[in-house]
Amino acid sequence: MSMNVQPDLEFIKDMKSAGGDTLKKCFQCATCSVVCPLSTDGNPFPRREMVFAQWGLKEKLVGDPNVMLCHQCGDCTTYCPRGAKPGDVLGAIRAYAYKHFGWPKGLANLASSGKNLPLLIGMPAVIILVVWIISGGLHFPSAEDFGRYGYGHFFGHWDFNLLAKNVFFIDLIILPTVALSLYAAYRGVSNMWRLMAENAGVGQPLYRPSASQFIKEFLWPSVVEIVQHTRFKKCTTNADRLKGHLPLLLSFLALFFVTAYSAFTQDVIGIFIPEMHGPMSMWNPVKILANVAAIALIVGVGILWGNRARKEAEGKATPTFYDWFLIWMIMGVGVTGLAAELFRLIGVVSVGYIIYYLHLVSVMMLFLYMPYTKFAHMVYRTFAMAFERYRESAYVKSPLAE
């Protein structure tokens, strides 16, 4: 009898490129599942995920909520008797899953390799440059105009009150980007959910939660847990990361609010009261919040940057493009954003405009690559946590059946 064994080289390569090639050292002693502060009695991990990965059971892995529930505290890696680094392996599986669920495939593949970095930066850079040229705004304004409107005339100005020219061109870039990103995330999460339900043997539930029930019972509690960093706080070995992730997440929430507020006041109320256009006063509470958030963002990602660099220097983590790309992108957004504001305040038009251009490029990158890079954990982990609740709920486990 002969058996045709075909090793899945692609999967191995993917694992390797995302820092998970140590997985073959695992000898299944299960130390990791015990020392993991997030693993539960009924559903321990990551020992099982390690053997799935060794066997190349990709479908099991991408539809396994544990892979997403792992926060890479690193206790497993510290105590692993074999140096198999389960924490890094699960990180690599997550990277693989984002790519696996990514749509369109080409973009997902592009965003998963450091070799494509020139293209990854080049595409948004060219798109924004072309739009800048088309808009006719590609020149430095007078110092007076800059002082009055800041970057409000980056894409030029027209006398059409209902929609400012700048808003039009920014929306032209950002709205399709966000739409693509949201659709890709929705698609990916739906596919993951389906696989998770299949693997967990959920089958056809007797009752399906309505959208509002789903949000109220599963999604919202997960979001609250994420914001409170409940699981992160259990990661005692990697406590330094909490100091970075918490301000970072809060700054994202604050900046989301600031952006929404600013869009509303300037682009909606601004239609009727043109004075609303232009930079906010530095003493506007919303502006203060924005500045605090910007600093929190840079400090937060800086802490994560330092933390990761130190762990790599100590040999406790493997340097990967997957991990660094997100750190670079967020740092890029934060530094260019704050620098653009500073140059506006000191009135240096030329440098300010160029930095603002880079800011737009980095923001577009962050949105565009969200569903495929490490940033995707924002949606995938949230829904995995919702699935964890759903799996244990009465929709799946009939209380009468037990």
Next chain:
Amino acid sequence: MSDTAGTGAVLVVGGGISGLTAALEAAEVGNDVFLIEKNPYFGGRVAQLNQYFPKLCPPTCGLEINFRRVKDNRRVRPYTMTTVKSISGGPGNYEVQLVTAPRYVNSNCTACGDCARVCTDEIDNAFNFGMNKTTAIYLPHEMAFPRRYVLDKAACSPSCLEAIKGACKYNAIDLDMQPETFTVKVGSIVWATGWNPYDATRMDNLKFGQSPAIITNMMMERMAAPNGPTSGQILRPGDNKEPQSIAFVQCAGSRDENHLEYCSYICCMATFKQMTYVRERYPDAQIYVFYIDLRTPGKYEHFREKLMADQKSQFIKGKVADIISEADGGVTVVAENAVTGAKIQQKVDLCVLATGMQPALGDNGRALGVRMDGNGFVVSDPDKGQIAAGCAKSAADVYTSAQSSTAAALKAIQIGR
């Protein structure tokens, strides 16, 4: 007498089962042998066992005959409390400086025990891993060879020393004894320095030392031994409870890059052997064995099969990675069963860590220029007349140690011929 240059004399460092075997094999074919031992007695780790596996005979079986052979063979010159200070020269012509620490008891001693009866100061009994106390002047254990008391002078008050000296009818107490350095000329050196149990406190997640219910496998040997701290009873230290449930934690420090990266070879068999100790005393006790793999090579498979048929024993494939102290004096061991994928929290009365073997020579060997591997095992260098034997060479059972010691003797006697 020590001028043995050019005669093909052998220095055997370590007087456990391996050193005794190597020394006797070399001496019985006509070579002069210096056999040195750091402890005040010969027999090493074997002397501390309750029984050998797989035949379950006591250590007197084997050690006694070897002691007899040493006594009868004038070519073996045994020295206790003696260590190597420096090595010079080369193969066939080594000059080795040895130091004998003061025993404070000379060869007049008849082991009558009068001194111990008047001794008021006590020390931890190292032979029993500190599980009980002994008088500061003591016979290391019942079958100690040489059969002579030893005094821990530093632990004694002047009045106690006075009483001890006064009690000895044979003028055997010599409080002015000094460390003695002497040189031997040998052709080759056999390293039979053996092993130490791996320090269990280094596995912080296994909480050794934080609950008396957590003991090591070597402590279990002493408890089960008739001459041990509990006269052969297996009781939980501290409250002397008769354990009704016992967990064995395999690979406690072995096969672990953070501790001993190699398999210590004997721990699986030691656990199976200790299961028989438990069964003998507690026919109804529940036994749980947590393991990664059960390694019982060769004929030991039969031993494993027999013990795995035990109805009241469970074998769980999964390493214990956390131990929690309980209020009632017991502990809960935590593991994941890798076969079922469920996490197990098993509460037990007593928990035995199957700690592994760490080569005992350590940094002392490196300072003396002995060739060692990354784990501290001695690597034989026959061309240089330095040969490893027993557990100094690799983690091994008694049977394999005896084989490697005979092999080492054969290598050693070929130097300088």
